[in-house]
Amino acid sequence: MSLFQVDNISLHFGGLRAVDDVSFAVEKGEVFTIIGPNGAGKTSIFNLISRLYNPTAGTLTFEGQDITKLPPHEIATLGIARTFQNIELFENASVLANLLVGRHCHTTTNVLTELLFLPSVRKAELAHRRAVEQVIEFLGLQKYRDMLIAGLPYGVRKVCEVARALCTEPKLLLLDEPSSGLNVEETSDMAFWITDIKKELGITVLMVEHDMTLVNRVSDRVLALNYGKVLAGGTPAQVQSHPDVIAAYLGG
DSSP: OOOOEEEEEEEEEEEEEEEEEEEEOTTOOOOEEEESSSTHHHHHHHHHHTTTSSSSEEEEEEEEOOOTTTOOOHHHTTTEEOOSSSSSOOSSBBHHHHHHTTTTTGGGOOOOHHHTOOHHHHHHHHHHHHEEEHHHHHHHHGTTSSGGGSSSOHOOOOOOOHHHHHOOOOOOEESSSSTTTOOOOHHHHHHHHHHHHHHHHOOEEEEEEEHHHHHHHHHHHEEEEEEEEEEEESSHHHTTHHHHHHHHHHHO
């Protein structure tokens, strides 16, 4: 059984078919990348998985469970985390505070116990702090931990968003254009982190990306879309050599 499966998913906005009968499966332990030109439907698929949109048709299955109609707040609890094309962090809060937000899905205390600051609350707080510190160390963010997000370079903020997603302890990590806005060196660093997330943490990655150097470096399999439809799927080399992909995406 695949870790995550998309079956005949469609998303229509009136006459616009943002996603049109798309199917694919993501296997545990791989980096699966979706490519395509602007408007191909890549981010729309992420929005469907995150439950920000309701599909017009089709099903989404995670670990054998149909999640097509689950409310958005239950997705992280299941083990699916996401980053965004445009960084979604609290700019006037520290890196540490932003990462602690990622632990919210693991909160088991209630308002009363937190107001009384019972031993169970203190124990949970310490556990959350330890989990966050492990992510900070893993991504080399120690020197930034107490700094405000607003004062950080863009590339560091991108890593912080990945860090917050990792703090949810996901089984499936959705990376939406992780190289967007990064220079060559920062993109190379991002490739390093993605590889380590897969190999060292054992987290499966589903990525939307436009930088083919990054795609080739980290991806096990690739799916190419255009106008919401599947053009080709396979290894990076197989997809890039497909004539329809060359015409639609690589400009051949």
